[in-house]
Amino acid sequence: MERSDCMEKMVAAGIVAEYNPFHNGHAYQIETTRAAGATHIVAVLSGNFVQRGGPACAPKSVRANAAIACGADLVLELPLPYAMATAERFAAGAVGLLGALGCVDVISFGSECGDLALLAKAAEAICSPYCSDYTKNLLESGVTYARARQKAVEQLYGQQIAEVLSSPNNTLAVEYLRQIALQKLRIAPFTVTRGGARHDSGKADGKTASAALLRNLLDLEGIESIAPYVPAPALQIYRAAAAAGRMPFDSHSLNTAVLAHLRMMEKDAFSRLPDISSEGLDNRLHDAVRSSVSLDDLLARTKTKRYTLARIRRLVWHAFLGTDAALMRLPPPYIRVLAFNRRGMELLSAADQTASLPISHSLAKLEAHDDVCARFAQLEARAADLYALGLPGVLPCGSDYTQKISVHG
């Protein structure tokens, strides 16, 4: 096939995901996106640490391979400073990466409402300066940022649009739309209505279950317990990973290490944490560390109506990983490839001409690019070294440099 043919036929769709783990709902989104005309699918995947704050149930390489086995063509890594961040920054990083590829036509995302027009109105609402002023006022009454913003939108734009912001996938969808506008990207939105189990639902529904439920099953009963809810090719990859000691991540394994690290932190180190900005949260966290006897205890002591558990978890894990707060304010400096297949190779060939950032699967190569790349890469490598201590088969340091990329036929 000539490149020109390939380029003419290519309709590349981007999906932002954690696949923690990959399940039937994720497969459905990829199928629907393909059925709507996407010829190539690129997924932007959180690495070893995810947005809810903490380690993923399987290493990024395993989750990337499962995605390729189940219909994605190219998997890119969302660097840690975006992956473990607020929805806004998470979306900024992920959309930024898709934009930087330069050959992505569509962004496909799940949403509870399935109504792009409504999502677009909500995105417009939260972009308005009235809304952010109003949100700031409401924040002072001690609610979470998300709740304050939803209330502001309700006051200013009515209940129907505010309602959109009450569901987690809608909220992320709105952030993608906003980032496309902010970053002035020519990427068309496409939304798949989420069916089956709701996000974070505790119950399975036929062949679908939330990722949260699947993680619980993995924790308590192991790989086979998630078989009904996961596509066969993903299950096969999970089985091989489990046999090799690569998953599931033991969710309690690093808790003592995290607590030990926080107990050793000087008081002023808490105020230098990323995203600590709110008045007093640094003191609150420091005091909670001093009086807590477990990680759950710490979270419970720090939690208020104003700060979500996810936010506190992210703070705690950033403290442990030593994330440089400055990295949270920079755009992604490189595009890291985690896995691809033949069509993914076509995407990469196209990106050769269009990408605005260095692309590689090799962390060492990306690290060598410039100083900012080096700081991102070193954080990623250190996070991988710490993550690797919680796998059934602990890996030596440097695994993020030596990890072979999986090229699928």
Added chain:
Amino acid sequence: MERSDCMEKMVAAGIVAEYNPFHNGHAYQIETTRAAGATHIVAVLSGNFVQRGGPACAPKSVRANAAIACGADLVLELPLPYAMATAERFAAGAVGLLGALGCVDVISFGSECGDLALLAKAAEAICSPYCSDYTKNLLESGVTYARARQKAVEQLYGQQIAEVLSSPNNTLAVEYLRQIALQKLRIAPFTVTRGGARHDSGKADGKTASAALLRNLLDLEGIESIAPYVPAPALQIYRAAAAAGRMPFDSHSLNTAVLAHLRMMEKDAFSRLPDISSEGLDNRLHDAVRSSVSLDDLLARTKTKRYTLARIRRLVWHAFLGTDAALMRLPPPYIRVLAFNRRGMELLSAADQTASLPISHSLAKLEAHDDVCARFAQLEARAADLYALGLPGVLPCGSDYTQKISVHG
């Protein structure tokens, strides 16, 4: 009783110990010391971290109380920079504390040989400049420091004296004698021949077993398994401590935290570790950290004929605890009281007149004394905070400040 009466009658004997845990052999040493004329017994006890490198099987407060219940009258804490150090520095700190009390007449120690004259000759031998020159030469052939010194003594002073240095208690005894001479103290030596199970022996012998064996039993089978080898009053204290979640320390609990900490250390931090002086050990340790998947793996990879396991363990735990290498070069800045009984109170009253260092049971008071005291106290408090994460009932931070002192009737 008038103080003058009490002083006239007082023959105070010091014992340096770890009581990890206290057992029948320790009780025998106290009895023998008392039978030889000691009216008051002061024990200098390693805190939560001990000379073999790592956490003790029970918190210092529990071990101090067991010592009082079994015949000691006053228990002082050997600060961490001495407790987790070479035999030489361990002895320097412990003898220094006894000397600083100013009212200790005798130092009582176990020895395999039981022959003070021979021990004194060995102490003299190792003090000679010939011996240390010779030792340095032999070190270059790659043996441990202890082995090199023993060989040097054999060359220069013959086999009989060298033989003294082949047993661990003799070696410590020689260090005590040397420190008494170096520090010009008027403290008479008294030695109790070690009977029963040898140090580190894997077998119990009637009612005696090595502390190493008892720690293994505690690890594997819990408190009741050590009952035959421990005096009843100590056992009672251990039972109460176990019921309160204060012991036994889970020997694996902090391993991942230690590894995580070492994985996060920059390469040059290894060369700043206390007692790293030997050429290349910093690089060797750093490289081993990068390739190790467990703490045992790390120790095995770092170990050579030249470096003992205890030395490497101490390095690793000092790295974790963040021990300031500078503290390892200072003399003890204060005398901290862990527990006492009525006779211990008499010792403290006597020390009121004679002590050359501040004395208190309160870490906060000692910390406030001067800058050096503050650095020792803060290290001790942090070590306690980290130690407390490995107890069956994890304690919040600050336990070393809030710990009530036990005053026994």
